[in-house]
Amino acid sequence: MENGDPQHARRSRILFLDAYDSFTNNIVSLLTELLDVQVCVRRMDLSPFPPERGPSWTREELVNRLAGFDAVVCGPGPGSPLNPDDVGAFRTLWDLASAEAVPVLGVCLGFQSLVCHNGGEIRKLRRGLHGMVRAIEYESRDIFSGVRPFKATLYHSLCADLGQDAVPASEWPPQQYRPFAGAPDLIPLAWSRGHVDEGEDERILMAVKHARRPFWGLQYHPESICTHPEAHDVLRNWWAEAQRWNAVSRMSPLHSLAESESREVETPTHTDQYNKLSQQYGQTSCELFNTTHAGPQYYSFVKLNIPQDLTAVEVAEALGEGKDDTIVLDSSSASKGDPLALYSIIALEADKAPRLKHRAGERFVTLYSPSQQSGLSAQEERIGYLDSAPGEFSPWQVFSKFWSERRLDVSNLPAGLPDVFKGGLIGYVSYESGLDALSPGVLPTERGHRRPDICLAWVTRSVVLDHRANAAYIQTVSNDPSAGQDYCKVVADKLRGAPCMSNQVVYNQAHRNGVDQWQQCPGEVFQYQLPNAATYQDKVRRCQDSIKEGNSYELCLTDQTFITRARGDDVPPHVNTKGATLNRATPWDIFKRLRSRQPAPFGSFVKLGGATLISSSPERFLQHTSEGLCAMRPMKGTVRKSDQVSTLSQAEEILHIPKEEAENLMIVDLVRHDLHGICGAGKVTVPELLKVEEYATVFQMVTNVQGQLNAGREAAKHRRKSEFNGLDVLSSVLPPGSMTGAPKKRSCEILYGLEKGIERSLYSGVVGYMDAAGRGDWSVTIRAMFRWDDELAPPAEGESEKREVWHIGAGGAVTILSTPEGEHDEMVTKLSGPLGIWKAME
Ligand SMILES: C=C(O[C@@H]1C=C(C(=O)O)C=C[C@H]1O)C(=O)O
Ligand SMILES: NC(=O)CC[C@H](N)C(=O)O
DSSP: OOOOOGGGOOOOEEEEEEOSOSSHHHHHHHHHHHHOOEEEEEETTSOBSSTTSOOOOOHHHHHHHGGGOSEEEEOOOSSOTTSHHHHTTHHHHHHOOTTTOOOEEEETHHHHHHHHHTTOEEEEEEEEEEEEEEEOEEOSOGGGTTOOOOEEEEEEEEEEESSGGGSOGGGHHHHTTSOBTTBTTEEEEEEEESSGGGTOOOEEEEEEEESSSSEEEESSBTTSTTSOGGGHHHHHHHHHHHHHHHHHHOSSOOOOOOHHHHSOOOOOOHHHHHHHHHHHHOOOOOHHHHHTTOSOOEEEEEEEEOOTTOOHHHHHHHTTOSSSSEEEEEOGGGGGTOTTOOEEEEESSGGGSOEEEEOTTOSEEEEEEOOSSTTOOOEEEEEEOTTSOTTTOOHHHHHHHHHHTTOOOGGGSOTTOOSSOOSEEEEEEOHHHHHHHHSTTSSOSOOSOOOOSEEEEEEOEEEEEETTTTEEEEEEEESOHHHHHHHHHHHHHHHHTSHHHHSHHHHHHHHHHHHHHOOOOTTOOOEEEOOOHHHHHHHHHHHHHHHHTTSOSEEEEEEEEEEEEEOOOSSSOEEOTTSOEEOOOOHHHHHHHHHHHSOOTEEEEEEETTEEEEEEEOOEEEEEOTTOEEEEOOEEEEEEOOSSSOSHHHHHHHHSSHHHHHHHHHHHHHHHHHHHHHHOTTOEEEEEEEEEEEOSSEEEEEEEEEEETTOSHHHHTTOSSSOOOHHHHHHHHOSOGGGTEESHHHHHHHHHHHTTTOOOTTTTSEEEEEETTSOEEEEEOOSEEEEEEEEEEOOOTTOOSOEEEEEEEEEEEEOTTOOHHHHHHHHHHHHHHHHHHHHHHO
16 A cells, blocks of 8 residues: 555455446446445457547556556457457456466456467357356355355357367266366366257356466356346455455555546546537537527426326317427327326427537537527527547537536426426437447448438427326426416417317317328328348348357347338328329328327327427337436337237236347346446346336337436545536437347447448437436337438329338347247337338328
């Protein structure tokens, strides 16, 4: 210890080398909590993690810095230990001279690297084991000493081969825990079996230690939510062994890092990063940014009692919405008593709302402000730093700064209001926005269009429907409370007088019958381009090939269906170029159809920024309170409702099987990692695991993962200037893990290749809000269709009008246990909801 002050007692420190995995933060959390150590993370290529944390290290820098660490953990990851690019600096550790050696624990890929560096072979498993929970067999010794029996989660396609398959059954017991001839330095510590139930019994090495050096390795994942807690004792034992080795054998004495390095470098918040960059590069013109609705915000509202089952559609129509830019976040399954369908939100005059837009790859955000008064033109301004270094600028810095300067002080809100949107940012984020941040350079610079990847409107006027309390809140956030109150009163009067409020039963029936009677659209010709079944199945096989190679554990493959029709006005009547009036379904009509046929808790109609998006999503991505309690609900495992599967218990029987549970578990562990990354070690829990829920046409398996923001030790030390907000969280967890597979980065890259670079666009992205009071709710954009104003297909034969193009994305998670036919069926099942709306119009 360099400093005699016990306050400065050296805290034990572990260096974690991350191989671009999606479980890293879970291991970091577990080690931090279990061993009370500080875990510092670097990528295995020695680049910093997160990337903001300074420059990459050289190999020499790594070796020099090892003196500051009690031990190193080489983590899991995609790829093969035989590929130097996949394991990077792992190999440096195994090769260190005795004078420099440090204790190392390899996990999964790290374990495999240890094995193949010491004479073991690496081969493919007969069948990969991803998200599979297996009993671990071991003798009570070394790091398994005194450990009670446990099961652990496996995520691997490759395995260590010491020659175990050649050992006859009779010789297995005496040989099992002794070094094998080809790898005399490796002492096997634990084993497991392959897909025993399917007749694929394989001896799979689960743990080793090096006979002479302080190296241990685990093939299973100690951090998975489904690994039994008994397995924690293995880590405690390893830590004790590592410390013992340090005390007895370490040649390079452990020393404290320099003060500047020992300080835990915190990930800066986006707002702090905005402030830093604007000082560094100077503000770009920011007049609009600084003036648009900035300053203290006041909340005004009028509460109205509403008839039971009043829908967002009825309210929106009564208030003249649904034609121009419109935003409705719609809990259409509320009438079915869906516990997730609590509120619907209708933005008022969304066409007048200023909006922030960003295109992936650009180092600025555009603030667009439509004219508020006739005669004045719209204004636009760019905020960003063209000179900034790649990776330094993120649009979320601007959004975050914008939000923080228009924050609503929660303590000033009247008591008793529902905990839901009051006003704030509402909009969408494309899949490509998340992809570009996760894997810079994957998207081409020229994408053939100028569409925004993020479009968020600053919505100050809105109506919230509280479906349980049968109440509507007409509300504003504004700088001028009295103007806000006047506005609410005017809107409330208008709504009060609407037929949907006064004569509910009669109105609803007429209205709903109207919707249902609207069947055909004579004169409209739809053209469809569906995914080819054989091609899709071939892609499933290619996904499985990637998985077998060890490059992914699960891949959410998707494809798109395109529907075209002559472009027309969104406000009837539509007259075509031949002068005929068509009974044309407007996007709003289509939305009404979809929501009544596919009621969902997270539906939406968002016509904004050149996009028209209609969704009936069952999947919440991220919800957080203004106090920073975050909840994510990854969904994996789908079964179509049918005569054979019509009840929850039937669906449970089908979904509670290893294949389906594994698919879900993989994403749960991934989402835990994502949340741990921003909430910090020990701040993530899983209150509900693998729960089957019923939806309009499908049953889905869902898990609820929660995390608490700003609760870490460091926040308490006030090192951070501003606290993380919901936008910091959202940006750090995109794109949704349930739409990518794991590990996220490598899986996205594989999928980008397989999906031929066709942009998923709004599909697979998110839609939702970040409220001025700090609350947020975002759904995954699935079971949806969208159109871009600038996308036109050539006229159909005999027509002169160009055609608008509607996209429907659908897909599903491919694992080693998938079948190409089964995956194709699943994609078609998910497609059939939105596609059925079009088919019914023919
Ligand atoms: C890919 C889709 O859905 C995703 C995949 C699921 C699955 O693999 O079971 C379930 C829900 C979504 O996360 C889709 O709807 O297109
Ligand atoms: N989780 C892992 O580290 C997996 C390691 C390796 N890519 C495999 O699939 O076997």
